[in-house]
Amino acid sequence: MNLPVFAVTLAFILILNISLLPNLIAQEAKSQPLKGVNMLGYYTSIPQSREFKNPFPDNYYDQSFKIIKDGGMNHVRYVYYWESYVKNPVAFINELKFAATLADQYGIKVIYDNHQFHTSSWLNPQRGTGFPSFLFQNNSEYTYGSGGSPLYPSAAAWWTQWWNRGIKDVNGTDGWTLQSQFLKKVVSTVDSHASTVGYEILSEPQVHDMNQWDKIGKFNTFMTNELRNVTKKDIVYSMSIPVDLESNIGVNATNLAKMTPANKNHTVFKFSIYGLPSPGSYQEERLKMFLATGNLSGVPVYIGEWNNVARDKVMNEEGDFVYEIDPESSDITPKDTNAILKKFNEIDPYGWAFWYWNFRPHRVENFNLVTSDASGNLVPTKYFDILKNAVQSVK
Numbered sequence: 455m456n457l458p459v460f461a462v463t464l465a466f467i468l469i470l471n472i473s474l475l476p477n478l479i480a481q482e483a484k485s486q487p488l489k490g491v492n493m494l495g496y497y498t499s500i501p502q503s504r505e506f507k508n509p510f511p512d513n514y515y516d517q518s519f520k521i522i523k524d525g526g527m528n529h530v531r532y533v534y535y536w537e538s539y540v541k542n543p544v545a546f547i548n549e550l551k552f553a554a555t556l557a558d559q560y561g562i563k564v565i566y567d568n569h570q571f572h573t574s575s576w577l578n579p580q581r582g583t584g585f586p587s588f589l590f591q592n593n594s595e596y597t598y599g600s601g602g603s604p605l606y607p608s609a610a611a612w613w614t615q616w617w618n619r620g621i622k623d624v625n626g627t628d629g630w631t632l633q634s635q636f637l638k639k640v641v642s643t644v645d646s647h648a649s650t651v652g653y654e655i656l657s658e659p660q661v662h663d664m665n666q667w668d669k670i671g672k673f674n675t676f677m678t679n680e681l682r683n684v685t686k687k688d689i690v691y692s693m694s695i696p697v698d699l700e701s702n703i704g705v706n707a708t709n710l711a712k713m714t715p716a717n718k719n720h721t722v723f724k725f726s727i728y729g730l731p732s733p734g735s736y737q738e739e740r741l742k743m744f745l746a747t748g749n750l751s752g753v754p755v756y757i758g759e760w761n762n763v764a765r766d767k768v769m770n771e772e773g774d775f776v777y778e779i780d781p782e783s784s785d786i787t788p789k790d791t792n793a794i795l796k797k798f799n800e801i802d803p804y805g806w807a808f809w810y811w812n813f814r815p816h817r818v819e820n821f822n823l824v825t826s827d828a829s830g831n832l833v834p835t836k837y838f839d840i841l842k843n844a845v846q847s848v849k
């Protein structure tokens with residue numbers, strides 16, 4: 455779908471006043487638990503350092519929201535990237551407007567997630583996405599392609615400076631201020647829509663030292679205060695990575711609670727689950743820690759990402775052992791899905807979103823909820839059917 459199609463279709467929808475839903479409906483919808491999927495768009499998720507090889511299906515949002523709604527779900531965690539905005543700001547904003555308007559039409563409740571994976575495509579040109587390149591250029595500590603995951607020195611150096619509010623652009627403006635300005639552009643684009651329920655400040659920020667927990671709290675406080683100037687809707691802050699319970703950075707409920715914004719009004723703590731939290735398991739221990747974090751912080755909890763994956767212990771390029779997803783062994787069965795949703799019902803969270811809905815194929819098969827055929831029609835995979843059946847059977 456190209457920009458003219460976005461513009462024409464959006465104009466037609468606005469003429470029909472589809473986005474002007476009654477305020478009463480919006481309030482009623484917001485009170486319902488969020489049950490849905492993570493969704494990626496096109497211009498809102500394209501990295502600066504690479505292009506997409508897969509064409510964007512026609513009527514992607516219309517088809518997607520209809521399938522999700524018919525599957526018994528009411529929610530999308532909309533994943534976008536700051537660097538995608540920098541790459542093409544006009545297309546980025548137009549796509550947000552288009553998606554929000556159609557979400558209004560289908561009664562889909564949206565949390566807009568400022569996402570990062572391996573920090574940025576500047577540090578990881580092959581797979582990374584997140585922060586724009588102007589925050590890395592002209593610094594020998596984090597050169598292009600030097601690695602953006604938590605175990606790389608370049609990532610550690612950059613995130614350390616980020617929490618110290620030492621990352622600046624060529625004009626000397628600090629990164630926190632620049633990010634707040636970007637987030638306000640997102641808010642000004644979608645906040646008036648009935649479908650918009652909230653905004654996630656930054657998904658899964660990296661922690662590299664014990665002294666950074668309080669600094670993340672200051673960052674979240676700053677962002678929350680800035681956003682409160684332009685929105686009354688919910689603000690979501692995320693767990694950190696890594697979340698290894700045996701790490702030397704002190705991953706525990708007490709430290710995670712330090713990330714809570716000072717202004718807790720309409721704030722939510724988001725965490726991820728990528729395994730079955732069966733009794734006595736490592737995943738259950740992590741889940742207990744996240745729930746304890748919510749209790750200590752005094753805010754609702756939101757399972758913003760979940761699935762089931764297998765991980766292998768492998769040696770990375772620097773000779774360190776890390777756990778990486780094994781695409782061949784990863785899977786999620788109907789039994790697994792039912793068990794996870796039953797656990798969620800016990801928790802009674804703010805909401806949940808399955809990872810994930812994407813028009814591009816993924817090397818992990820159970821990360822693909824949808825594919826598209828030669829005609830551009832979206833076709834749900836067996837994993838969407840598994841999710842849909844679990845949603846309808848687990849009450």
